[in-house]
Amino acid sequence: MIRRVASSDPLQIRFWGTRGSTCASGPRFVEFGGHTPCVEVRCGKRLFVVDAGTGLSALGAELGQTAPEEIDLLLSHLHLDHISGLPFFKPALLSSNRLIRTYCGNLDGESAQAALERLYRPPLFPIRLGQLPANFEHHGFKAGDTLTFPDGATVETHPLNHPGGATGYRFRHEGRSACYISDIEHSDPWPDPALAEFVRGADLMIYDGMFSDAEYDNCRGWGHSTWQKGVELAKRAGVKTLAIFHLYPGHDDAFLNAAEAEMQKVMPSSFFARERQSVSFAPERGQAVAEQAKPAKVPAV
Ligand SMILES: [Zn+2]
Numbered sequence: 001m002i003r004r005v006a007s008s009d010p011l012q013i014r015f016w017g018t019r020g021s022t023c024a025s026g027p028r029f030v031e032f033g034g035h036t037p038c039v040e041v042r043c044g045k046r047l048f049v050v051d052a053g054t055g056l057s058a059l060g061a062e063l064g065q066t067a068p069e070e071i072d073l074l075l076s077h078l079h080l081d082h083i084s085g086l087p088f089f090k091p092a093l094l095s096s097n098r099l100i101r102t103y104c105g106n107l108d109g110e111s112a113q114a115a116l117e118r119l120y121r122p123p124l125f126p127i128r129l130g131q132l133p134a135n136f137e138h139h140g141f142k143a144g145d146t147l148t149f150p151d152g153a154t155v156e157t158h159p160l161n162h163p164g165g166a167t168g169y170r171f172r173h174e175g176r177s178a179c180y181i182s183d184i185e186h187s188d189p190w191p192d193p194a195l196a197e198f199v200r201g202a203d204l205m206i207y208d209g210m211f212s213d214a215e216y217d218n219c220r221g222w223g224h225s226t227w228q229k230g231v232e233l234a235k236r237a238g239v240k241t242l243a244i245f246h247l248y249p250g251h252d253d254a255f256l257n258a259a260e261a262e263m264q265k266v267m268p269s270s271f272f273a274r275e276r277q278s279v280s281f282a283p284e285r286g287q288a289v290a291e292q293a294k295p296a297k298v299p300a301v
């Protein structure tokens with residue numbers, strides 16, 4: 001039997017990659033960053049990693065020798081922008097005792113193993129994941145299941161409307177909760193009642209706002225949504241803080257700052273996620289604090 005011990009450690013989220021589809025780089029893309037999706041979720045000291053985009057290499061460099069011996073990597077789906085950091089994750093290169101478990105929920109219960117083995121092998125990649133020092137274990141589930149981990153931790157999941165499917169996640173810690181809802185295209189009518197129920201009352205919802213409503217007509221059917229639809233969902237579901245995510249690589253810092261200012265007129269507790277930004281929610285009655293991490297040089301990996 002697992003006893004839950006109350007802690008004063010917060011629920012903490014840190015963004016390591018916020019771009020979608022492909023990276024961005026150059027002087028106009030400094031504030032919001034260039035890496036593709038990767039989010040660190042800390043339920044107290046317990047680490048979850050969501051998605052393995054190029055941001056995973058930066059997270060791995062930060063974790064370095066302090067990385068846990070067992071790491072749970074929750075994948076929204078297997079499109080390249082969500083897995084291309086996987087073989088560059090430093091903790092997988094440092095220890096032969098380390099176990100990295102991947103979880104994938106959009107393949108009808110199949111794990112990511114077969115797909116990753118097709119990609120990470122010559123001639124597409126010089127080595128296979130199995131040749132890295134760490135051990136990988138690949139788990140499949142059906143989006144909608146609740147995941148239970150070996151230490152008793154649980155994470156809820158939800159299917160998302162995206163080509164080939166994608167999985168949303170909800171993390172809970174000491175009365176706080178955070179949802180990861182990317183990649184998704186909104187439905188008509190909107191908000192989708194089942195999704196609204198899934199994210200209801202969350203302290204934070206990370207949402208695919210790749211486009212604006214003005215751009216959406218040209219991007220219909222691409223599997224992505226708009227910040228305006230994120231606001232509609234957040235308001236309907238009583239979500240307290242909204243982080244717009246999966247940012248379009250063509251939207252530079254000036255564009256995103258202007259869109260953020262427009263969004264904050266209708267939802268003041270919303271923002272566009274910046275690479276390396278941390279958001280922290282103290283247990284129970286504590287106050288939520290969102291702070292922008294200072295820009296730092298990304299170590300070479
Ligand atoms: Zn994507």
Ligand SMILES: [Zn+2]
Pocket residue numbers: 077079162183223
């Ligand atoms: Zn995708």
